Amino acid sequence: MKLKRRNPPAPQETIVSLIDVIFFLLVFFMMVGRMDATAPFEVSPPVSTAGESLPKGGTTISVAEDGQMALDGVAVAQNDLLTRISSLLSEDQSLFVRINAHGEARLTNLLPLVTALEKAGVQDVVLVVTPNPV
């Protein structure tokens, strides 16, 4: 008589540790990342190691190499931009404005904007720089 050996049941793989790792990674990326509206054009900020740490919050104005502008990720003309900033300013007097200008953008596109913002009553305007070239 031929005896048939029964196959032992395959050991169950535990996926609990895998879930743990994935969960940690997920939480890590959600914590370290700051969700920010990106400009509809290419912006690589100027490089400088003399910058101070960038506070969170506020509103972002992006300036492209050719002078195009965007407010919080939406392209706008400069006149509309100032109107919107004024309305934001009426809601919040201590509005914080970040200017994310392309390193190769001309100062004729940047400095008049800063002056106009200051005239509009914005008291806190900063220029975004990066310590590491992108």
Next chain:
Amino acid sequence: MKLTRRKRNMALITMTPLVDVMMILLVFFMVTSTYLDLDMMPMVQSEAESTGAPGTPAATLLIRITSDGNARLRGQPLTAANLATALQDEPGTRVLILPSGGSNVQGLVSAIQTATEAGAENLRVVRLEAPE
């Protein structure tokens, strides 16, 4: 004869769909995020924060930024060393940066960095007026 109903096995909760969803979320965040290390330079500060005592006329040094983005101090290319030497004579000297409109943002930022490295405390950028 008494019939006993066999107890059914409890339905197992499968973890696989949960893992799938988390994996998709993870990949989504990894793909859609761009990681930038960003700092800032103040351009406009409220009066309370701005440095420099009003009413005390201080000596002024002028740094020009040419349209090609190079900074010059007293006709010489700007370096942290020559600005530091100029600042040594009179501490508290106001440093004005006069950029050419044709210069790029990087040129201005580099000049501010050099001036900061040289120890300039009272630093101002001469701004162009918005065209009417």
